[in-house]
Amino acid sequence: MREDAERDAADAALLDALRAGDIAAGEALFRRHAEPLRRIAAGWVAEPAERDDLVAEAFVRVLSVIRSGGGPRENLRPYLAVTMRNLVVKWSHHHKRVELYGTTPATEEAIGTVGAEELLILRSNARLAWTAYCALPGRWRTVLWRTEAEGDSPRVVAPLLGVSPNGASVLALRAREGLRQAFLQAQVPETGTPCCQEARRRMGAWLRGGVPGRRADLIAGHLAGCEPCRTVATRLDEVNREMPRSVSA
Template structure:
């Protein structure tokens, strides 16, 4: 006979990520579901990936666990305040890790960060404030700007299915759709990303000529066999910006996972890929050894303790990845 606690855990495991978000925001009549239980389920789904990325920023496992716990705490505070992720938890949390590490670099917490991250942060800043330099790097990525303009379900399916190569059944459970629907959602999200990227490129261009040829560039990408017209060829030869945009858009077709990984993480995407599970697709909890599992439990306690300050507006807005619905990756005011 199952206990009320185990039944509640089974119920939470059956929910998709959007439904867990609704529980955390209080948009539900399920008064029997404690916030801590929902947080534990979110933690279980994403902790191994987030810890693996935090390890690349920190000198040791204990510090990485602290960084991971704080990323979860800040993400929970954002969600509780009506911001933060709904479906795209994983890229949001990873972005939060990198931004927190950048804050540590700005505060000269050198005993906590890895030498490689310190060197990357210093090169990126080049005499500027490190945190400001990270935001500037994000704003300069057209791929990232286009990605953030997409609906969250599209962001999530691109991350889990294309970047991490997660099995369709698992991605479907995250999004609350059928496994057969994942492929069609990925196709729509890919097309949406291409269009959003082209819009971002044309928005940056002050040339009416570039805007005129933008539709032709898009048509050629949708139909690869479309003949390159003489006028478009001449324009691409004379316009470095449009030529670069066309190359990038072709990369979106062929190397989308690599582009998104680099654009979202900025810091050390190759290490994150190398940390993916033994099947080469996604992180699995089985990769955690005994000490990491103990650290995961400790991290969950730290997350719960940090999230208890959700009533403080200042701490809720200190360092949060941009909301998917915003026009750009600015900081919360």
């Protein structure tokens, strides 16, 4: 069909851009495919929140593979759908997280399952998940994917990053914390008020104790006298407290 051919051509262009490092291309792919994928997910899980979980995790996995140079060259949706199906089976067998029903929809060539429990993080909102992951430095994305998703040891990852095994372990810890902070920061609304901008810009890190000394004091002082920013911080703190233990600990 002409519509399918046009979609495949658009996917191919965006996938090439994503491999070249264009984060906006990943966002465009999400906008193109998220809603159809939610409809597919409705055949497997009952709750809308669980459908969002599946879509979010599928994008994190598949687009991470693409950014590393692998994955599909066009026609992205079947790869995402099969990845979602693999996740449903895995979560049902090992975590009892979702209610399975229905059958696998017809799809084209499948992508292999890429493992990853720690990158289930940020699953309350699919767009936030992608935004937070893409906000990380490239080395952090690499070490997170290789250690958490692929299950590689720091000793295996270290040569790829040009560091010692101990250095790779430290980098992985920093990357995990950076991901938590980025998830929070992605939920901070922008403001046009100049005196609020510094507090808003660092709020995710501040809530996680990632802002040093005097800057942290300045943010705390600003919040004490600014009701709009204090409201944002209070809501964000609730999100921080509600994150799964594997994310917030």
